[in-house]
Amino acid sequence: MSRDRLYLFDTTLRDGAQTAGIEFSLEDKIAIARMLEEIGVDYVEGGYPGANPVDTAFFEENRTKKATFTAFGMTKRAGRSAANDPGVQGLVNSAAAATCFVCKAWDYQVELALGISTEENLEALADTVRTAAASGKEVLIDLEHFFDGYKANPTYALACVTTALEAGARWVVLCDTNGGTMPSEVRDVVGEVTRHAPGEKLGIHPHDDTGQAVANALAAVEAGVRQIQGTLNGLGERCGNANLVTLIPTLVLKPFYAGRFETGVTPENLERLTHISRAFDDRLNRAPARQAPYVGASAFATKAGIHASALLKDFSTYEHVPPESVGNERAIMVSQQAGKSNLLTALARHGIALEKDDPRLEKLLATVKERESRGYSYDGADASFAVLARRVLGTLPDFFQVEHYRAMVEQRHNAQGDVVTVTEAVVKIRIDGELLMSVAEGNGPVNALDSALRKDLGKYSSQIEDLELADFKVRILDGGTGAVTRVLVESRDGSGERWSTIGVSSNIIDASFEALYESITYKLLKTVVAQDSAAGGNTGRARVIAG
Numbered sequence: 001m002s003r004d005r006l007y008l009f010d011t012t013l014r015d016g017a018q019t020a021g022i023e024f025s026l027e028d029k030i031a032i033a034r035m036l037e038e039i040g041v042d043y044v045e046g047g048y049p050g051a052n053p054v055d056t057a058f059f060e061e062n063r064t065k066k067a068t069f070t071a072f073g074m075t076k077r078a079g080r081s082a083a084n085d086p087g088v089q090g091l092v093n094s095a096a097a098a099t100c101f102v103c104k105a106w107d108y109q110v111e112l113a114l115g116i117s118t119e120e121n122l123e124a125l126a127d128t129v130r131t132a133a134a135s136g137k138e139v140l141i142d143l144e145h146f147f148d149g150y151k152a153n154p155t156y157a158l159a160c161v162t163t164a165l166e167a168g169a170r171w172v173v174l175c176d177t178n179g180g181t182m183p184s185e186v187r188d189v190v191g192e193v194t195r196h197a198p199g200e201k202l203g204i205h206p207h208d209d210t211g212q213a214v215a216n217a218l219a220a221v222e223a224g225v226r227q228i229q230g231t232l233n234g235l236g237e238r239c240g241n242a243n244l245v246t247l248i249p250t251l252v253l254k255p256f257y258a259g260r261f262e263t264g265v266t267p268e269n270l271e272r273l274t275h276i277s278r279a280f281d282d283r284l285n286r287a288p289a290r291q292a293p294y295v296g297a298s299a300f301a302t303k304a305g306i307h308a309s310a311l312l313k314d315f316s317t318y319e320h321v322p323p324e325s326v327g328n329e330r331a332i333m334v335s336q337q338a339g340k341s342n343l344l345t346a347l348a349r350h351g352i353a354l355e356k357d358d359p360r361l362e363k364l365l366a367t368v369k370e371r372e373s374r375g376y377s378y379d380g381a382d383a384s385f386a387v388l389a390r391r392v393l394g395t396l397p398d399f400f401q402v403e404h405y406r407a408m409v410e411q412r413h414n415a416q417g418d419v420v421t422v423t424e425a426v427v428k429i430r431i432d433g434e435l436l437m438s439v440a441e442g443n444g445p446v447n448a449l450d451s452a453l454r455k456d457l458g459k460y461s462s463q464i465e466d467l468e469l470a471d472f473k474v475r476i477l478d479g480g481t482g483a484v485t486r487v488l489v490e491s492r493d494g495s496g497e498r499w500s501t502i503g504v505s506s507n508i509i510d511a512s513f514e515a516l517y518e519s520i521t522y523k524l525l526k527t528v529v530a531q532d533s534a535a536g537g538n539t540g541r542a543r544v545i546a547g
Contacts, residue, residue, distance in 0.1 A: 003262045006221065006251060009043040009140075009173075009203065009229040010036050010244060013058075014072050016235035017047065022284060026054050027471045031283065031490065031498065033063045035276045036232070039248065040269035045070040045100060050090035059094040068138065071096035075103045075128040078116045082124075082131035092131065098138035100173075101128050105160040106149030118156055122163050129167035140171040142205060142229075147174065147181040150189050161197050171203050171227055176216060179209025179239060183219040190223035203227030206242045208234060213242035218250070221261070232280050233292070245277045246293045253321045267325070271345065274327035275379050279500075282380025282488060285475040294326045301330075340365060346378075350386040351529065352393070364392045374504060375477045375484045381502035383491075383522040384515075390525070399460060399524045402517060403435065404428040405452075407445035407509055427452040434458065446472060446512045453516055463527045464520060466494035474508060489515040493523060 017024050036044050044067045047055035062069050071094045076085040091099040103125045104110045110121045132139045141164040150157040164172045204220035206213040217228050234243030251257045252265050277295040281288040290298045300323040323330050329342045343365055354361050378385040390396035405427045414420045425448035428437045438455035442448030450469055471490035476483045487503045503514030
């Protein structure tokens with residue numbers, strides 16, 4: 001039986017940026033785009049080029065390797081052609097392969113918000129699509145307030161659909177903009193639309209204001225649409241958007257959908273889902289939702305109670321899918337059985353092979369759990385996990401030891417009488433018995449410590465020349481003046497690889513230094529591993545810390 005192809009369109013970098021309290025930097029956008037490609041989505045909508053400096057910079061080059069890089073914007077303004085509209089041309093001239101234009105499909109909003117006639121709106125829609133398509137872009141149209149518009153004036157709402165398709169749009173997306181439509185209504189309306197337009201050219205974009213965005217997306221798929229738009233962890237304005245982290249495993253694992261549809265998500269992609277969902281929250285300085293479907297820490301947690309006997313004989317009675325299928329793990333309150341399979345998978349990513357019955361695996365699992373109880377989270381800091389694993393397993397080279405560090409912040413008047421803040425850091429390290437001391441100034445204590453730590457690394461200095469600090473995030477885990485602080489540092493090097501490390505302490509400077517130290521250690525570690533691999537084995541260039 002042949003299956004229909006479903007296309008996954010992610011709007012995290014645009015819709016997600018409208019979430020209260022969320023502000024994406026350029027580095028955030030680049031990193032999140034990589035996460036989305038790890039999942040296997042088909043389209044990554046990156047924002048609105050020209051709307052702000054971050055989005056404009058993001059669209060200066062293609063940011064995806066497999067997914068279709070997509071720019072978002074509005075159809076042309078009244079009184080000018082699409083060829084002379086700066087907004088339209090900004091999208092057409094961007095590095096994006098596809099353009100998604102929003103167009104109002106509710107006649108009431110056309111006249112109220114745009115102040116033009118419904119016919120002028122259709123003309124603007126057609127002109128915009130033709131112009132973008134002529135430039136070689138794949139064109140998508142988001143019909144804003146489609147469901148409300150259809151209820152008010154189905155003839156006009158359908159005219160928007162057919163006008164876009166006749167002008168050359170690849171996709172027309174039906175938007176439930178205020179999130180108030182019920183699944184049964186979505187199913188009925190989409191069914192009517194498919195009588196006028198082919199389902200393989202229709203998409204759905206539901207908001208979650210009634211908590212039914214995922215249900216509405218599934219209802220639309222069942223009724224005929226073949227593209228779903230949503231965001232990582234359901235991010236978005238007001239109550240958010242359809243949560244792709246919930247939708248994807250439902251589409252891939254549930255027989256009703258898996259037997260009828262196929263996506264670009266492979267089993268290997270799916271096994272990364274929990275990690276990516278939590279890493280995304282870490283990047284946003286948010287605590288992952290413990291009871292999130294599929295990926296939450298409690299999603300496969302069972303308090304056995306009187307069911308302990310049955311539970312231990314057959315876990316599946318309490319699990320609707322195997323937790324490892326989405327990269328999660330089973331948590332049984334009466335046992336310590338959870339975690340080993342996840343560790344083996346994580347170790348394999350770093351080229352470390354262990355048998356399931358290796359006693360060191362139990363030691364590593366206990367260490368990870370103990371550190372997580374203190375505030376560490378390795379889902380968003382995979383490089384720190386690699387360092388920790390090698391340390392526990394006894395295979396971490398002893399590159400250098402930190403003997404002492406100090407950071408000083410001084411506020412004073414300069415020669416012009418202005419108040420300035422000067423930060424200085426001192427770091428003492430020991431390499432092969434030799435003590436090295438470096439002093440550096442910086443823009444704040446973390447920058448100063450980073451500069452001092454990398455200023456003189458002895459024989460390793462040449463190996464970290466291309467190392468850069470790309471991002472720095474702080475999250476307070478507990479309130480009050482004695483709060484525990486978690487620091488995430490993202491680094492990059494000349495190879496284009498990026499990695500994240502973590503530090504946790506009641507002292508923000510101490511947490512920051514730990515993350516910086518592990519970043520350098522990981523950089524050296526991957527250099528040694530690469531050299532050993534090229535040499536065909538362990539060259540014995542560095543001492544090893546006993547586990």
